[in-house]
Amino acid sequence: SIKNLYVFFSNQNANILIAHKYLFSSDSQATHNGFSYSNLCKMAFIIFFAIFSIFTFIIALYLKRLSKDYYLWAPCKRLKTVDGSRLSEKVYVVPGTTVFGNNFDILGSTPETIFLWCRELYRRTNGKSYILNFFRVSVYSITSPEDVQEVFQSQTLITKGVIYELARPFLGDGLLVSSDQHWHDRRKLLTPAFHFNILQSFIEVFKNESLKLIKSIKAEANGVVNLHDLIPEFTLNNVCETALGVSLDDIPGSKEYRRSIHNLELVMVNRLCNPLMYYETMFYLFGDHKKFYRDVKVAHDFSSMIIEKKREEFKSRQRAGKLDEQANKRKRYAMLDTLFYAEARGVIDHQGICDEVNTFMFEGYDTTSVCVIFTLLNLALHQDIQEKCYQEVQNLDLTTLSIFEFNQLEYLERVIKEVLRLYPSVPFIARHCAQTTEINGLILPPDTEINIHIFDIMRDERHFPDPLRFDPDRFLPENSVNRHPFAFVPFSAGSRNCIGQKFAMLEIKAILVGILQNFQLLPVTTLEEINFENGLVLRTKENVKVQMIKRKK
Structure with a gap:
């Protein structure tokens, strides 16, 4: 008692x-x-x-009792199976190098070794999906088109993975990192900015920048061109002029802005190498937070300055009674105009405009430049394919090309698709489980991360025979008919697919047409010399170089 x-x-x-x-x-x-x-x-x-x-x-x-739901030493929530069987019978659970899960597997690694580690895991599992257990989070790594389809077609898996939170100080609540109703509203707002009629006006920007690029290359006098130095500058110019309606070359401080964008990405890539740096407190105490936030301020100040200047021009047109949204769309149009019209209707505020502009600038220039660089490299390495592309474009007049004529370049488009297959600008896509989710017989608890390794999926011989061979004819209709529709997803798919994919394809074609018409490409860098690095976009440790020889007219 x-x-x-x-x-x-x-x-x-x-x-x-x-x-x-x-x-x-x-x-x-x-x-x-x-x-x-x-x-x-x-x-x-x-x-x-x-x-x-x-x-x-x-x-x-x-x-x-707790161990039924958590890996205690990691510690993180435990994934389960729908039928109650052992998890290891359904999916490969990567053993950690210590009792603390996979927390120390990549500690101290470089972007290069992490990229190789991911490829090794893919080989170790024979191309099957696998699970990693990190501090407070389990990661379900997907390497099959069937699982990709489940994720991309899900109405609940639209929240981006926590990895993208590294960019939030710069991008704010922009389209890349936003979620839920906020994302739906912004996506609906921005979709008209990529309408066919507006893309037609962007064509003029792409052609003008392509002509500038040709002039710049000619100054090299048939020399070796470092593509990593040259191409990103022009793709950033394209994005700036189409997003903001101004040329970077005409604005003071543009070089500092380019430098800050480059530095921001480098810091984020280094944070990817150390899971402890994912947490803001650890990054503040032990990371390059001063350098990072200094560059964030430079980029924000630059874009805000342009936005304020363009807003005054917008208000001047408004006071003059010349603010007809439909009429202005038929003229040179910038994405910023769409945002100003929305601001006038009370749909978005100044901070929201800044977030979307910074997002478009960040997403648009580096992903496109990666594709252009690897296309030029592969054309240099495969002279027969380069000649076919040249035959397709040699008689075109770049200054008068329309969007319809760009879309008629079928062989060049197949070449670009094959480049995107082998060298996807975004090698993986991450999603966050906001609630309990079932995929492929697994129960994923809330806060589980899903990594879709599209780099591996698009090099899988089950979907692309002889996968390392560069063959644009893989994308002929007769060769694609039996391929899983989610085996080739360089622009993602579903509701959160890349909003600017048509924009990107037109920009890439404009650059390639100009270069192919004026230069023959010869290889300098070989594929064997290239070492990839892990990052939000596909990176290489070495600069890619080709030789450009003036064609005889």
């Missing part, structure tokens, strides 16, 4: 006090009410051991 327990513990407390008294007594043989010092010590030890045993037993029961 409670009364007896009270009496028992009261007596034990009294005995402990007696033991304490005799512990410090000079007479080790002293007694009190029949208790010797040694007996009191034994009794105290027995009581302590009993309490400790009970406490340990309770903790063990709690941990056993």
Whole structure:
């Protein structure tokens, strides 16, 4: 009974006090009410051991129950199977190098070694999906088109993975990192900015920048061209002029802006190498946070300056009664105009405009430049394919090409698709489980991360025979008919597919047409010399170089 327990513990407390008294007594043989010092010590030890045993037993029961839902040493939530079978029977669980899951598997790695590690996991699992367990989060890594289809067609898996949170200080709540209703509203708002009529006006920008690029290459006098130095500058110009309606070359501080964008990506790539740096507190204490936020401020100040300038022009047209949205769409149009019209309707505020502009600038220039660089490299390495492309474009007039004529370049488009298959600008796509999710017989608890390794999927021989061979004819209709529709997803798919994929294809074609018409490409860098690096976009450790020889007219 409670009364007896009270009496028992009261007596034990009294005995402990007696033991304490005799512990410090000079007479080790002293007694009190029949208790010797040694007996009191034994009794105290027995009581302590009993309490400790009970406490340990309770903790063990709690941990056993907790272990059903968590990997205790990682620690992170445990994935389960729908049918209750062992998880290892359904999917490969990557063993960690320590008892703490996979937390220390990539600690201290470089972007290059992490990229190789991901490829090794793909080979180790024979192309099957696998699970990694990191601190507080499990990662389900997908390498099959069937699972990709489930994710991309899901109406609940639209939240981007936590990896993209590294870019939030720069991108804010822009389209790349936003989720839920906020993302739906912004996607609906921005979709008209990539309408066919507006893309037609962008064509003029692409052609003008392509002509500038040709002029710049000619200055090299048939020399070796470092594509990593040359191409990103012009793709950033394209994005700036189409997004903001201004040329970077005409704006003071543009070089500093280019530098800041490049530095921001480098810091984020380095953070990817250390899971501890994913957490803002750790990044603030031990990372390059001062450098990162300094470059964030440079980029924000630059874009805000342009936005304010363009807003004043917009308001001037508004006061002059020349603000006809449909009429302006038929003229040179910028994505910023769409945002200003939305601001006038109260749909978006200044911060929202800044977030979307920064997002478009960040997403648009580097992904496109990666594709252009690898296309030029592969054309240099495959002279027969380069000649077919040249035959297709040699008689075109770049200055008058329409969007319809660009879309008629079927062989060049197949070449670009084959480049995107082998060298996807975005090598993986991450999604976050906001709720319990079932995929392929697995139950993914909330906060599980899903990594879709499209780099591996699009090099899988089950979908692309002889996958490392560069063959644009893979994308002929007759060769694509039996291919899984989600085996080739360089622009993602589903509701969160790339909003600017048609924009990107037109920009890439404009650059390639101009170069092919004026230069023959010869290889300098070989594929064997290239070492890829892990990042939000596909990166190489080495600069890619080709030689460009002027064609004889």
